[in-house]
Amino acid sequence: xxxxxxxxxSLLTSLWWPFCRVLAMFSAAPVVGENMVPISxxxxxxxxxxxxxxxxxxxxxxxxxxxxxxxxxAEQALIGFCIGLAxxxxxxxxxxxxxxxxxxxxxxxxxxNDPMSGASSDxxxxxxxxxxxxxxxxxxxxxVLAGVVGASFQAWPVGGGVDLLTLQRVAYNVAWVxxxxxxxxxxxxxxxxxxxxxxxxxxxxxxxxxxFALGFSVVTLFGLFMLAHLVRTVPEHYIRLTGRVxxxxxxxxx
Numbered sequence: 001x002x003x004x005x006x007x008x009x010s011l012l013t014s015l016w017w018p019f020c021r022v023l024a025m026f027s028a029a030p031v032v033g034e035n036m037v038p039i040s041x042x043x044x045x046x047x048x049x050x051x052x053x054x055x056x057x058x059x060x061x062x063x064x065x066x067x068x069x070x071x072x073x074a075e076q077a078l079i080g081f082c083i084g085l086a087x088x089x090x091x092x093x094x095x096x097x098x099x100x101x102x103x104x105x106x107x108x109x110x111x112x113n114d115p116m117s118g119a120s121s122d123x124x125x126x127x128x129x130x131x132x133x134x135x136x137x138x139x140x141x142x143x144v145l146a147g148v149v150g151a152s153f154q155a156w157p158v159g160g161g162v163d164l165l166t167l168q169r170v171a172y173n174v175a176w177v178x179x180x181x182x183x184x185x186x187x188x189x190x191x192x193x194x195x196x197x198x199x200x201x202x203x204x205x206x207x208x209x210x211x212f213a214l215g216f217s218v219v220t221l222f223g224l225f226m227l228a229h230l231v232r233t234v235p236e237h238y239i240r241l242t243g244r245v246x247x248x249x250x251x252x253x254x
Contacts, residue, residue, distance in 0.1 A: 014054055014057060015050055015051065015054060016073075017057055017060075017072070017073075017158045018049070018050040018053040018054060018056075018057050018076075018149075018153070019046055019047060019050035020073050020076040020077050020080065021076040021077070021080035021152070021153075022045075022046040022049045022050055022053070022080060022149055023042070023043065023046035023077075023080065024076070024077040024078070024079075024080030024081040024084065025080035025081065025083045025084040025145065025149055026042050026045060026046055026080075026084065027042065027080075027081065027084065028080075028081045028083075028084030028085045028088055029083075029084035029087055029088060029145060030087055030088050030091040030132070030141075031091075031136055031137075031141075032045070032142075033084060033088065049146060049149070052146075053149065053150055053153065056150050056153050056154070057153050057157075057158060058153070058157050058158065060072075060157070060158050072158060075158075076158065079152060079156055080149070082170050083145075083149060083152060083249065084145075085170060086170050086173070086248065086249055087141070087145065087242070087245060089173055089174070089176070089177050089241075089245060090132075090238060090241045090242050090245060091129070091136075093181045093184070093241060094125075094128045094129065094131075094132050094181075094234065094238065095129060096177060097128065097181040097184045097185050097234075098122065098124040098125030098126075098127070098128040098129070099122060099125050100181060100182065100185040100188075100189070101124050101185055101188045101223070101227060101230070102124040102125065104185070104188050104189055104192040104219075104223060105124070105188070105219065105223030105224065105227070106216055106219060106223075107122060107123060107124060107220065107223075124227065128231070128234060131231065131234060131235065132234075132238055135234075135235045135238050135239065139239060139242070141242070144242075144246070148246070148249055169251075170248075173245075173248065180241065184230070184234075184237060187226055187229075187230060188223055188226045188227065188230060191222060191223070191226050192222070192223060195218060195219050195222050196219065199214075199218070
């Protein structure tokens, strides 16, 4: 019994480091890090993952109640947050895509309020987000997150410092989110532009027609038609973007 009590501080410290990294990763990760998941569930999941990752973590001798331990805790939180943010970029691309498409179709006024999180979003973004959730679990995204966190302890061990190059790479990929979303939304933007130009010429030919009311409905219907063709390619693009994120993390860990 005394031997177990003597080993208890070392066991707690070896559990604390993966717990901080996993909790920070879950706070920024897609689906799990959203407000719809309670904090208590997130903490319990982080604790379960930390117990599983304990054999992977290299033991380090750090005094628990010291400045070094505080810095190491902040380091684990920063690494976990960057890993979760890297995977969240793919979902952010789809959300920005939905906002651009809804604004081009005239549906940006249709906003839904989420009673659980209190956040509001347009209808197209909410539908695309639900589609991304299904794709995320269908490709075992939760297992991929667990594998990346386990590999991160080998690449960035506890107390080994933070790789600034990887942080810089993640920061630069924020601009990639907007460019990728704009490229995906180009068909809808171009089709809406063609319809608007066509109605502009029609207004010159027949000024007596009420083209404002007629043009709004036609643009919405044509945008829904283009969105139906675009949605079929969103899962494939999401998987490809997730692969790019994994390549980015693999390069940083290498």
